[in-house]
Amino acid sequence: MKLFDVYPLNNIAITKAQGSYVWDENGVQYLDMYGGHAVISIGHTHPHWVTRIEDQLEKIAFYSNSVVIPIQQELASKLGRLSGKEDFQLFLCNSGAEANENALKLASFYNGRKKIIAFKKSFHGRTSLAVAATDNPSIVAPVNETDNIIFLPFNDEQALKDCFAEHGKEISSVIIEGIQGVGGINIANDSFLQLIRQLCDANGAVYIADSVQCGYGRSGKFFSHDHAGVNADIYTMAKGMGNGFPVAGILIAPSIQPKHGMLGTTFGGNQLACAAALAVLEVIDNENLINNAKENGNYLMEQLRSIEGLQNVRGRGLMIGFDVPEELKNLKKKLLYDFKIFTGEAKPNVIRLLPSLALNKRQIDDFLDSLNEAIEEIKAERLMQNA
Numbered sequence: 350m351k352l353f354d355v356y357p358l359n360n361i362a363i364t365k366a367q368g369s370y371v372w373d374e375n376g377v378q379y380l381d382m383y384g385g386h387a388v389i390s391i392g393h394t395h396p397h398w399v400t401r402i403e404d405q406l407e408k409i410a411f412y413s414n415s416v417v418i419p420i421q422q423e424l425a426s427k428l429g430r431l432s433g434k435e436d437f438q439l440f441l442c443n444s445g446a447e448a449n450e451n452a453l454k455l456a457s458f459y460n461g462r463k464k465i466i467a468f469k470k471s472f473h474g475r476t477s478l479a480v481a482a483t484d485n486p487s488i489v490a491p492v493n494e495t496d497n498i499i500f501l502p503f504n505d506e507q508a509l510k511d512c513f514a515e516h517g518k519e520i521s522s523v524i525i526e527g528i529q530g531v532g533g534i535n536i537a538n539d540s541f542l543q544l545i546r547q548l549c550d551a552n553g554a555v556y557i558a559d560s561v562q563c564g565y566g567r568s569g570k571f572f573s574h575d576h577a578g579v580n581a582d583i584y585t586m587a588k589g590m591g592n593g594f595p596v597a598g599i600l601i602a603p604s605i606q607p608k609h610g611m612l613g614t615t616f617g618g619n620q621l622a623c624a625a626a627l628a629v630l631e632v633i634d635n636e637n638l639i640n641n642a643k644e645n646g647n648y649l650m651e652q653l654r655s656i657e658g659l660q661n662v663r664g665r666g667l668m669i670g671f672d673v674p675e676e677l678k679n680l681k682k683k684l685l686y687d688f689k690i691f692t693g694e695a696k697p698n699v700i701r702l703l704p705s706l707a708l709n710k711r712q713i714d715d716f717l718d719s720l721n722e723a724i725e726e727i728k729a730e731r732l733m734q735n736a
Contacts, residue, residue, distance in 0.1 A: 446474025534670025569643030
């Protein structure tokens, strides 16, 4: 049997990881400035995370949600304290797509409506409703297509006001990433998020803060939406939540009341997943990683803005993007194969940086040195080709 070929692969097999570094099968070391799509929040194989999982494995790895699972409440209490959302409720699941799927479904249960406002360049997942709210027709199968999604331009306040004026009492929810990840590191304006809050309040709609990639401290606050100084009704979380262990969840405002059978999951909130998620929160707290992300992210962006050839450097904390001109279109590939540095991308010409929140200044300087050298090599190669 062969694997179903849906991933464009770099011909590299990673067999070991520690902190902000990974090693391939030949023992070659790479600096990880991408964290596997923003998943690695506290560093690869952090010893506390490993111990937490090992200790839990010695006790029990899984039993279903048909019994009391005390570690779920332990996780909820810790998460509420660190996020500042102690009056919210926690529902645990397995992935970002599942979190957004449940958030959209819960909003519809809450107000009995069907229409959803999403935004251009959004990415909310690949399950049925989440992918319908994702602005990428190539991954929306015919069975996922629905007339219930309204796509609006990102950060366009007038378009949002006009949509609510026309459809206000039909709108179930507004779902928005505080910083669009797959869309290219596009930051939602504070005033735009504040307007969403106002319009949702005025029309009985639910504000869903997709924090799957931009949450969990990556932006220098626990949720990137916190920069706007407003609360959402539902926050979705996944990638950095387990540092590589599959775990996700939604935080739900107290105004939205549960009932038995409303949501459900087999594996969500299992004992092993909760142990991994608790370890992440404990490390974030003990090592002050949210502030580290803020300070080192600011330093990295400041240095990137001084590099000739890079355009439109933007981001918050350690969620950073910049555009590269056509003559540097091979920069990501050169960084990976010649300088042994993993970065991400967004089409057509964006490099994304989503490293561990524990990334230190020495590693940042190593990256910047390599980046400068890679750019100079590409320029020299172009001169030779044109000579």
